[in-house]
Structure formats: C-alpha cells, structure tokens
Amino acid sequence: MLKPLLNFSLPDMFNEYRETHPEVTVLDPPGAIEHLLNRQSMLQEVSKLDLADCHGKVGVPKQLFVNTDPSSIPAAVTRAGLSLPLVAKPLVAKSHELSLAYDQNSLTKLEPPLVLQEFVNHGGVLFKVYIVGDAIRVVRRFSLPNVDAGDLSNNAGVFRFPRVSCAAATAEDADLDPHVAELPPRPLLEILARELRRRLGLRLFNIDMIREHGTRDRFYVIDMNYFPGYGKMPGYEHVFTDFLLSLDQKEYKRRLGYTSGEG
Numbered sequence: 001m002l003k004p005l006l007n008f009s010l011p012d013m014f015n016e017y018r019e020t021h022p023e024v025t026v027l028d029p030p031g032a033i034e035h036l037l038n039r040q041s042m043l044q045e046v047s048k049l050d051l052a053d054c055h056g057k058v059g060v061p062k063q064l065f066v067n068t069d070p071s072s073i074p075a076a077v078t079r080a081g082l083s084l085p086l087v088a089k090p091l092v093a094k095s096h097e098l099s100l101a102y103d104q105n106s107l108t109k110l111e112p113p114l115v116l117q118e119f120v121n122h123g124g125v126l127f128k129v130y131i132v133g134d135a136i137r138v139v140r141r142f143s144l145p146n147v148d149a150g151d152l153s154n155n156a157g158v159f160r161f162p163r164v165s166c167a168a169a170t171a172e173d174a175d176l177d178p179h180v181a182e183l184p185p186r187p188l189l190e191i192l193a194r195e196l197r198r199r200l201g202l203r204l205f206n207i208d209m210i211r212e213h214g215t216r217d218r219f220y221v222i223d224m225n226y227f228p229g230y231g232k233m234p235g236y237e238h239v240f241t242d243f244l245l246s247l248d249q250k251e252y253k254r255r256l257g258y259t260s261g262e263g
C-alpha cells in the first residue's frame with residue numbers, strides 16, 4: 001500500500017491524511033522507511049545489535065561514508081582502517097551502480113557521495129531474508145566470488161559490476177559446498193528480524209546477508225530494502241494473506257478495547 005508513496009516526499013500530506021482518516025491502518029510510517037533509502041543510515045541499527053548467544057553473530061562490514069573530493073579518498077580510507085578490496089555503493093540505495101576497488105589509487109576515480117564497504121569473502125552465495133510482519137522466508141542467490149591475495153596483487157582499478165544477485169541468479173538448485181549453502185540458523189534469523197522490526201519500526205523489508213567464508217556462524221548484513229519484490233518470495237500469497245488477516249484481527253481487538261474502555 002505504501003510502496004507508491006515512496007516516490008513522494010510529502011510528510012505533511014501524509015500526516016494530514018492520517019489525522020483525517022484514523023480508520024486507515026498504516027503499515028509502515030514514511031519516516032521509518034527513509035532510513036532504508038540511504039546507505040549511510042540503512043545498516044545503523046544492525047551495527048548496534050548485540051546478539052550474544054544467538055546461534056551466531058551478525059554484523060556490518062566496516063564501512064565509511066565519503067562525500068569529499070575524490071583525491072582525498074585514499075587518505076580517508078587509511079585513516080578509517082579499511083582494508084582493500086572495497087565495494088563502492090552510491091549513497092542513494094535506489095542506484096545499483098556498484099563497483100569493486102582493488103587498490104588505493106583507483107579510489108580517486110570514484111564519484112562521491114558514496115559508501116565504501118569492506119568486501120567480505122562469502123563463497124559466492126548470498127541469503128535474501130524476506131520479512132513480512134512476523135513471517136520470515138529465506139532464499140539463496142549467487143553473489144560475487146571470493147577475492148584472494150593473488151587476485152588483489154594481480155588486479156588494479158575499479159571494476160563496475162551489475163546486479164549480481166538478481167532473481168535470475170537463484171542458487172536454490174545449485175550443487176554447492178554445504179558449508180557455504182547452509183541457511184543461517186532459524187533462531188538467529190528470528191531474533192534478528194524481531195530486533196530490526198522493533199528498532200526500525202518497520203514490518204515489510206528484506207535483508208541481504210552473507211556468511212564469512214570459512215566460518216559457520218559469522219554473518220554480515222550488507223544491504224536492506226524496503227518493500228522488496230515480494231513476488232520472488234516463496235509462498236508470498238499465503239504469507240501476505242496471513243499478514244493482512246493478522247492486521248485485521250489486531251485492529252478489531254484495538255477497536256473492541258477502545259469501545260469497551262469508553263463504555
């Protein structure tokens with residue numbers, strides 16, 4: 001319902017509508033959605049999480065927001081202690097013009113504003129975790145391959161890459177190393193989704209998650225999207241029907257409580 005509104009920045013109009021139509025259920029408020037539209041703020045809440053003892057660890061790759069002259073990027077990267085290679089991501093999350101920078105000099109060719117994120121080797125598989133209220137669904141997609149020390153010393157420059165983990169890159173039926181393919185543990189996803197729903201104040205989003213190669217339980221969140229293409233989520237018809245029905249029940253109870261409170 002709110003997806004079309006994302007193209008507008010009309011908080012006054014939204015607030016006015018909300019005041020004049022209290023009977024309308026707001027799934028997710030525009031202010032909260034905005035957090036996910038900018039790569040500088042997108043992962044802030046994930047980085048604050050401390051999921052000790054939750055069947056694994058979830059973090060964010062070391063990253064740096066850059067909005068300076070490109071010539072000063074190498075020094076800023078050194079100061080921040082970031083290791084190469086780095087993924088350069090445009091600040092506005094709607095743009096998918098990503099690149100991989102292999103060496104310090106090439107960083108001066110980048111075009112700020114952007115976020116530089118350490119590349120984390122993850123065996124070329126990414127987990128897309130869809131959240132719809134209390135429901136969670138995960139799919140596997142192919143991703144960028146590992147970068148080893150040899151690749152680093154033999155490559156220089158900035159390599160632009162297209163949408164590597166798009167729907168066509170499904171890895172569900174691929175013959176993968178089980179250590180790489182194993183889905184993140186369910187209890188970890190449940191606590192992660194619950195915490196993010198609460199902290200962000202959102203119910204409809206997805207998370208791009210990778211497992212650090214060579215580990216069983218060290219995960220990184222690299223991207224989040226508000227109201228992603230749910231048509232690609234397995235079983236979306238039932239998940240959405242249940243979600244909408246649960247809203248209806250909550251609203252009914254709220255109104256009932258309201259009425260009996262009044263009486």
Ligand SMILES: O=P(O)(O)O[C@H]1[C@H](O)[C@@H](OP(=O)(O)O)[C@H](OP(=O)(O)O)[C@@H](OP(=O)(O)O)[C@H]1O
Pocket residue numbers: 093094095096128165166167168206208223225228229230232
């Ligand atoms: O962020 P915006 O600019 O809205 O673009 C979205 C995201 O890139 C989605 O990727 P993600 O899932 O990482 O959010 C992608 O889905 P897939 O990667 O599943 O293909 C959407 O494809 P369409 O749903 O086909 O439009 C694309 O329109």
Ligand SMILES: Nc1ncnc2c1ncn2[C@@H]1O[C@H](COP(=O)(O)OP(=O)(O)O)[C@@H](O)[C@H]1O
Pocket residue numbers: 061087089093095096097098117118119120121122126142143144163164165208222223
């Ligand atoms: N920090 C990272 N380490 C390893 N791979 C990454 C990293 N960031 C992005 N990628 C790869 O690049 C792809 C696109 O990055 P992402 O941040 O998800 O941008 P988009 O908004 O285009 O989906 C990911 O699906 C993953 O394959």
Ligand SMILES: [Mg+2]
Pocket residue numbers: 208223224
């Ligand atoms: Mg993504």
